[in-house]
Amino acid sequence: MNRMNASLHLTPTPDPRGAGPATDPPGPPTRWLGLPQLRALRRDYLGFVTGLQREHGDLTRMRIVHERAYDLLSPELVREALVDNAEHLIRWERGIAVFEQVFGRSVLVTEGPLWQRQRRLLMPAFSPKRVAGYASLMCQAAEETLAQALPPGQRQGLVAMEALFSRLTMDVILRTLFSHRASADEVQSASWATQTLSETAMREMFHPMTLPDWLPLPGKRAKRQALRSLRGLIARHIEARRGQTQPDRHDDLLARLLAARDESDGSALSPTEVFDQCMVSFQAGHETSATALLWWSLLLARHPEVAQRLHTEVDQVLQGRLPGPQDVAALPWLGASLKETLRLYPPVAALMSRRTVRDIRLGHWQIPRGAVLRITPWVLHRDPRWFSEPEDFRPERFLPEAEPPVRGAWIPFGVGPRVCIGQHFALLEMTVVAAMLLQRFRLVLPEPAPQALPKMNVTLRPDGPVSLLLQARSAG
Numbered sequence: 001m002n003r004m005n006a007s008l009h010l011t012p013t014p015d016p017r018g019a020g021p022a023t024d025p026p027g028p029p030t031r032w033l034g035l036p037q038l039r040a041l042r043r044d045y046l047g048f049v050t051g052l053q054r055e056h057g058d059l060t061r062m063r064i065v066h067e068r069a070y071d072l073l074s075p076e077l078v079r080e081a082l083v084d085n086a087e088h089l090i091r092w093e094r095g096i097a098v099f100e101q102v103f104g105r106s107v108l109v110t111e112g113p114l115w116q117r118q119r120r121l122l123m124p125a126f127s128p129k130r131v132a133g134y135a136s137l138m139c140q141a142a143e144e145t146l147a148q149a150l151p152p153g154q155r156q157g158l159v160a161m162e163a164l165f166s167r168l169t170m171d172v173i174l175r176t177l178f179s180h181r182a183s184a185d186e187v188q189s190a191s192w193a194t195q196t197l198s199e200t201a202m203r204e205m206f207h208p209m210t211l212p213d214w215l216p217l218p219g220k221r222a223k224r225q226a227l228r229s230l231r232g233l234i235a236r237h238i239e240a241r242r243g244q245t246q247p248d249r250h251d252d253l254l255a256r257l258l259a260a261r262d263e264s265d266g267s268a269l270s271p272t273e274v275f276d277q278c279m280v281s282f283q284a285g286h287e288t289s290a291t292a293l294l295w296w297s298l299l300l301a302r303h304p305e306v307a308q309r310l311h312t313e314v315d316q317v318l319q320g321r322l323p324g325p326q327d328v329a330a331l332p333w334l335g336a337s338l339k340e341t342l343r344l345y346p347p348v349a350a351l352m353s354r355r356t357v358r359d360i361r362l363g364h365w366q367i368p369r370g371a372v373l374r375i376t377p378w379v380l381h382r383d384p385r386w387f388s389e390p391e392d393f394r395p396e397r398f399l400p401e402a403e404p405p406v407r408g409a410w411i412p413f414g415v416g417p418r419v420c421i422g423q424h425f426a427l428l429e430m431t432v433v434a435a436m437l438l439q440r441f442r443l444v445l446p447e448p449a450p451q452a453l454p455k456m457n458v459t460l461r462p463d464g465p466v467s468l469l470l471q472a473r474s475a476g
């Protein structure tokens with residue numbers, strides 16, 4: 001990592017007038033109201049933002065119709081915005097409008113005092129200590145799904161990894177939310193629904209407004225069906241719990257949400273809030289982890305030498321038993337391989353854009369009130385100033401003895417007060433699932449190997465199917 005280069009690159013551009021901060025960072029010229037840039041973003045968001053940094057540096061501006069948009073492409077600028085100036089930012093209204101249709105007024109969507117209250121109420125359910133208690137539910141889900149990964153009696157076979165991890169993480173979230181073991185039909189329809197909603201959201205994000213869902217437009221029917229299916233699933237589980245004589249015998253996320261009380265006034269989450277938080281945990285918690293595990297499995301199949309190291313570590317530490325929260329620290333190579341996967345393929349490759357609610361200063365630039373700020377972990381994670389040979393899969397960067405990444409350079413879970421509430425949950429889930437998969441199977445690239453180029457929907461997914469050869473390890 002070349003930190004000297006980094007500081008050189010960050011040397012602020014001198015103010016052309018020699019007094020105070022300059023007001024206009026560099027950026028592409030505005031032509032045709034910035035519509036060519038909007039088209040380029042829609043076509044290849046990550047490629048476009050990477051090019052912006054190459055041509056114009058770490059802080060670039062552009063005008064798109066009436067919006068002034070700024071891309072923050074260094075760890076320092078990102079922290080200045082999301083940590084130091086968090087209270088002067090809200091999330092970009094268009095993104096929120098799109099997400100609100102799916103997640104309602106949940107913690108992912110709200111702002112100000114309402115968000116603070118919801119976040120306060122939810123935090124205990126997602127604390128590392130609490131999350132550790134879900135490990136055995138995670139193991140049960142992984143055990144059942146992995147036992148059915150290959151057809152009965154077969155020792156190896158080509159497996160569609162998206163379907164496997166989608167099923168597995170769906171099972172994990174249903175068990176941890178509702179103590180419910182999902183049927184194959186439920187999993188299939190919920191997977192389809194979450195995928196459909198992601199694709200629709202990504203499309204709608206680039207429209208100036210969302211047209212009503214009842215209109216007979218392409219994609220609207222699928223969206224209506226997907227929403228109906230997910231809402232129905234969540235509502236059925238909550239109703240079933242409310243109808244139980246002993247609802248408190250459960251120790252799952254729903255029980256935590258129902259029992260949560262605000263310290264300041266003793267208030268609980270309203271029924272709608274409970275519903276919305278379940279929707280958000282379900283969608284955010286299932287698709288992101290599935291995507292991360294999908295990339296991880298592909299990287300291991302491409303790097304058998306790393307996979308071998310992980311097999312050895314898992315075998316030595318676990319000796320065939322189920323993993324638990326206490327094992328996370330004892331599996332440094334496994335943890336490092338997951339973190340390196342999140343670096344190369346951050347499931348949330350672009351954070352939700354922010355809007356400034358007053359003038360702020362970033363580096364030596366004055367950013368006006370009302371500006372849109374874009375933050376793209378993908379670009380930070382692949383910047384050679386922070387990660388040498390950034391395109392390479394090198395888990396050793398994240399081993400405990402390695403120099404930690406520059407603060408703000410590795411942000412798969414975001415940073416600042418709105419950092420992912422489910423990060424401990426996700427890391428434990430991924431560790432448990434990955435360890436159990438390694439105990440049972442070798443991951444081998446088939447011929448021809450899947451090309452799997454990253455494509456941004458709401459999460460960063462491979463652009464085509466990823467099937468790998470799974471070979472059973474033990475004689476069992």
Ligand code: HEM
Nearest residue numbers: 108281284285288289348351352412413414420421422426
């Ligand atoms: C590998 C898995 C995951 C990744 C990469 C991830 C990533 C992220 C990121 C980047 C943000 C911040 C977005 C921004 O600042 O614009 C976020 C927020 C959030 N995540 Fe996650 N997430 C993951 C798993 C989970 C899980 C398992 C849950 C819940 C069960 C969850 C629930 C949430 C919620 C509720 C927020 C909004 C928090 C707020 O605004 O206060 N995530 N996530």
